[in-house]
Amino acid sequence: MTMAGSAPLLLIAAGGTGGHMFPAQALAEAMIARGWRVKLSTDARGARYAGGFPKEVPVEEVSSATFARGGLAAKAAVPLRIAGGVMSAAMAMRRDRPTVVVGFGGYPSIPALAAATLLRLPRMIHEQNGVLGRVNQIFAPRVNAVACGTWPTTLPEGVEGIHTGNPVRQAVLDRAAAPYIPPGDYPMSLVVIGGSQGARILSDVVPAAVALLPEGIRANLRVAHQARAEDLDRVIAAYDAAGIDADVQPFFTDIPRRLSEAQLVVSRSGASSIADISVIGRPSILIPFAAATADHQTANARGLVQADAAVLIPESALDPAALAAQMAAVLSNPQAAGAMATNALAQGRPDATGHLVDLVLRLAEKRVTR
Numbered sequence: 001m002t003m004a005g006s007a008p009l010l011l012i013a014a015g016g017t018g019g020h021m022f023p024a025q026a027l028a029e030a031m032i033a034r035g036w037r038v039k040l041s042t043d044a045r046g047a048r049y050a051g052g053f054p055k056e057v058p059v060e061e062v063s064s065a066t067f068a069r070g071g072l073a074a075k076a077a078v079p080l081r082i083a084g085g086v087m088s089a090a091m092a093m094r095r096d097r098p099t100v101v102v103g104f105g106g107y108p109s110i111p112a113l114a115a116a117t118l119l120r121l122p123r124m125i126h127e128q129n130g131v132l133g134r135v136n137q138i139f140a141p142r143v144n145a146v147a148c149g150t151w152p153t154t155l156p157e158g159v160e161g162i163h164t165g166n167p168v169r170q171a172v173l174d175r176a177a178a179p180y181i182p183p184g185d186y187p188m189s190l191v192v193i194g195g196s197q198g199a200r201i202l203s204d205v206v207p208a209a210v211a212l213l214p215e216g217i218r219a220n221l222r223v224a225h226q227a228r229a230e231d232l233d234r235v236i237a238a239y240d241a242a243g244i245d246a247d248v249q250p251f252f253t254d255i256p257r258r259l260s261e262a263q264l265v266v267s268r269s270g271a272s273s274i275a276d277i278s279v280i281g282r283p284s285i286l287i288p289f290a291a292a293t294a295d296h297q298t299a300n301a302r303g304l305v306q307a308d309a310a311v312l313i314p315e316s317a318l319d320p321a322a323l324a325a326q327m328a329a330v331l332s333n334p335q336a337a338g339a340m341a342t343n344a345l346a347q348g349r350p351d352a353t354g355h356l357v358d359l360v361l362r363l364a365e366k367r368v369t370r
C-alpha cells in the first residue's frame with residue numbers, strides 16, 4: 001500500500017454556488033494540512049467552481065440534477081440522472097473507501113451523500129444558512145452530524161445541530177475582536193453592505209435615511225456604501241446632495257478593515273456577511289433579502305437579533321424614516337452600541353474550520369454515533 005493510500009480519506013460533496021463551495025474549500029485545506037487525502041464529488045456544473053480547491057484534491061464528477069431548473073423533458077430525466085450519479089459515487093467509494101463524507105449542500109452533493117448513506121459510511125452535512133437548503137433538508141435525518149454555520153438553525157423534528165459557524169476569510173480573522181470604538185462626537189463610520197451582488201433597496205433607502213439623521217450625528221458621519229454598478233451615480237449624487245462624505249463602490253475588497261473601523265453596519269443578512277459581522281463584533285441593522293429561498297436571510301439574522309446585537313428591519317417596513325430612527329438610536333447611545341458589539345462577538349465562531357475538523361475527526365473515530 002502506498003503512503004497516499006494509507007492516509008484517511010475525506011470525501012467532500014458540494015456544488016453550485018460559492019456559498020456552498022467556500023466552507024468546503026476551507027475544510028479541504030485544513031484536512032490536507034493534517035495529512036488526510038481529500039476528494040471532491042460534484043457534477044459538471046459544480047466542477048466549474050472547483051478552481052479554488054487545493055490542487056491535491058481530485059474531482060470525481062458524478063451526474064446529478066434538480067427539479068428546480070429546465071423544461072419538462074429535463075425534469076423527467078432527473079431521477080435517472082441522480083440514480084446514475086449514486087451508482088458511480090458508490091462504485092468510487094468501493095474502490096477507495098472514504099473515512100468520512102461531508103456534504104455542503106447544493107444538488108451536486110446528492111449522489112455522494114446518498115451513496116454514503118447506502119454504504120453506511122460516517123457522514124455529515126454543513127448548512128451555511130439558518131434554514132436548511134433543500135438537499136440538506138433531505139439528508140439531515142440520515143447523517144451522523146448536522147453542522148450549522150448560522151445559529152440557531154431551524155432543523156427537522158428530532159435532528160440536533162452543532163454550531164460550528166461558517167469559515168471566514170483570513171482578513172476577517174485578522175480583525176477578530178478588534179476593539180470597538182463606540183459612537184461619539186468624533187468622525188464615525190457607517191458601512192453599508194448589500195452582499196456579493198449589492199442591493200438596490202439599500203441604494204434607494206440608506207442615503208435618504210442618512211439625510212434624515214440629526215445634524216449632530218450627520219456632521220460626524222462618513223459612509224462606505226457598496227452599491228450595484230448601475231446604481232453608483234445616483235447613490236453618489238444622493239449623498240452629495242445631503243452633504244455626506246461617502247465612498248460608494250460596487251465591491252470593497254477591504255471590507256474586513258472597514259467593518260473593524262465601523263461604529264455601525266447596515267447590511268443584508270447573507271450567511272457570510274453575518275459571520276463577518278459576528279467574528280469582528282459590530283452593531284448592525286439587518287435588512288434580509290425578502291425573496292431568498294424559505295426566507296433564509298431572516299433566519300440568518302435571528303441569532304444576532306436574539307442576542308441584542310442587531311436590529312432587524314423587514315423589507316416591508318423599510319423606509320428612510322424607520323431606518324433613520326434605528327440608526328440614530330445606535331449612533332446616539334455609545335453604551336447600547338458597545339453592548340451590541342460585545343453581544344455580536346459572542347455569536348461569532350472564528351474557529352469554524354477548526355470545529356468542522358473536530359467533527360470530522362470525531363466521526364472518523366466513531367465518537368458520533370447518531
Ligand SMILES: CC(=O)N[C@H]1[C@@H](OP(=O)(O)OP(=O)(O)OC[C@H]2O[C@@H](n3ccc(=O)[nH]c3=O)[C@H](O)[C@@H]2O)O[C@H](CO)[C@@H](O)[C@@H]1O
Pocket residue numbers: 019020128129193194195196197226250251252253254255269270271272273274276289292296297300
Ligand atoms: C441574494 C442571495 O440570495 N444571497 C445569498 C448568497 O449570499 P451572498 O454571496 O450575496 O452574501 P454573503 O453574505 O453570504 O457573502 C458576501 C460576502 O462578501 C463580502 N463583501 C460584501 C460586500 C463588499 O463590498 N465586499 C465584501 O467583501 C461580505 O463581507 C461577505 O463575506 O449566499 C449566501 C450563502 O448561502 C446566502 O446566505 C445569501 O442569502
